Amino acid sequence: MIFSTLYRNYQFFYNTVVSIIITMLFVSFPLFSRRKKRIKRAVSPIENSVNNETAPNPPENALADSNNEIDEMALNNASDRAKIRVRVLVAELMDDNNSVHFSSPQGFYIIDLKNNRKIKVNKNEITLKNINNKWYVNSVNLESSDILIASPSELLLFNGVIHHGRFRALCIKKRAMLINHLDLEDYVLSVLHSESWPGWPLEVNKVLAIAIRSYISAMIFKNARKRVPYHVRNTNAHQVYKGKVARHDSATLRAAIDETSGIIIVHNDEPIVAMYDICCGGILPSLMTDVNFQSAPYLARSSACHYCKKMSLYQWRLEFSKKELSEHLKKIVPTLGTLQEIKIAQKDKAGIVQKIQIIGTGGTFSVDAKKLYAVIPKLFSCAFSISGNRSNVVILGHGYGHLIGLCQWGAYYKVLDGANYKNILSFYYPNTQLKRIV
Numbered sequence: 001m002i003f004s005t006l007y008r009n010y011q012f013f014y015n016t017v018v019s020i021i022i023t024m025l026f027v028s029f030p031l032f033s034r035r036k037k038r039i040k041r042a043v044s045p046i047e048n049s050v051n052n053e054t055a056p057n058p059p060e061n062a063l064a065d066s067n068n069e070i071d072e073m074a075l076n077n078a079s080d081r082a083k084i085r086v087r088v089l090v091a092e093l094m095d096d097n098n099s100v101h102f103s104s105p106q107g108f109y110i111i112d113l114k115n116n117r118k119i120k121v122n123k124n125e126i127t128l129k130n131i132n133n134k135w136y137v138n139s140v141n142l143e144s145s146d147i148l149i150a151s152p153s154e155l156l157l158f159n160g161v162i163h164h165g166r167f168r169a170l171c172i173k174k175r176a177m178l179i180n181h182l183d184l185e186d187y188v189l190s191v192l193h194s195e196s197w198p199g200w201p202l203e204v205n206k207v208l209a210i211a212i213r214s215y216i217s218a219m220i221f222k223n224a225r226k227r228v229p230y231h232v233r234n235t236n237a238h239q240v241y242k243g244k245v246a247r248h249d250s251a252t253l254r255a256a257i258d259e260t261s262g263i264i265i266v267h268n269d270e271p272i273v274a275m276y277d278i279c280c281g282g283i284l285p286s287l288m289t290d291v292n293f294q295s296a297p298y299l300a301r302s303s304a305c306h307y308c309k310k311m312s313l314y315q316w317r318l319e320f321s322k323k324e325l326s327e328h329l330k331k332i333v334p335t336l337g338t339l340q341e342i343k344i345a346q347k348d349k350a351g352i353v354q355k356i357q358i359i360g361t362g363g364t365f366s367v368d369a370k371k372l373y374a375v376i377p378k379l380f381s382c383a384f385s386i387s388g389n390r391s392n393v394v395i396l397g398h399g400y401g402h403l404i405g406l407c408q409w410g411a412y413y414k415v416l417d418g419a420n421y422k423n424i425l426s427f428y429y430p431n432t433q434l435k436r437i438v
């Protein structure tokens, strides 16, 4: 169900009943059966489900020659790409005191999916709250656990930021979730604004646009099987999504989206989980032991990236007094006492630290290295060594992030060396092809 259809439907509805809209907060109307069917389709759990229709294999050198056409593939059941919708979990209202705010200069439509009714709200602002699995709009109990919030215009602001599409507010098993439904390409552009770097040339942004689109396509593909109500969260647990932001270089980013429209990276005709990081630090992902390369062989890159060497976080250094480090470590080891020694207990061949041993006056402790991210400031990755003396500890590290997949700064320097987006993607995601979603 595309928004334009729903919107035309709303417009017709609005024009028909506007003369009898009263000035009360809400006026509800029964739905015509045809509309009911359309609205049901709009929230069907199989909306945008992805099937694995096969497309012809591309020529083997498809990535090497930038002039080659890109083969097409179907990502979902829709007849065109515009019907692919991304569902992003943007908030969870964890307790009764939580509320979120929407504004829209032309008011709102609220579609109650539980009770099959549509509500026109003639207010420019609404507050949404959840109490005991029921949604309240401006303190009015809608007696529903499942509603859609839409604006008749493109100007729908959620917590002060313009967002594309519409919002579904849904309670399942005591989780009160707010999910933004929006078009694929709008989502990719928004994420690109958050993930790209000011001043980067068009070709790097094309690389990122394709990686972002591939990642979300893979999530759509996976979640269609699980039938969860959202595909991704809006945080860097997936990809940072902040709504319709225009942070920098809007024209360049828009061009990157348009020039790569619909293109994704595939492996065995499925969209890949195209992970990416700020700087890989020269680490070889194929030597990592904590990654399931069987399910994602395209992440097992065995050629080192040294293109990011000029980036300041290719190699970094932290120094702490033992007293200062003790205070940080006590957040994960409360009984540590005063730190005496900290050393690496387990490291894989790629150089990723897995376990550390911490010795303090309170005892000896083994800690998962990933837990250090939360407590040691500016620990940019788990690829590090530890040294020091009686009073200080020095941590020397490489790269920023999980150090797997696309290296963003490496891609930037490769573009400066003359590489195009196809060369770059084939380097960072080996044994993959590019296809265009149709």
Ligand SMILES: [Zn+2]
Binding pocket: 279, 280, 281, 282, 305, 306, 307, 308, 309, 407, 409, 410
């Ligand atoms: Zn790199």
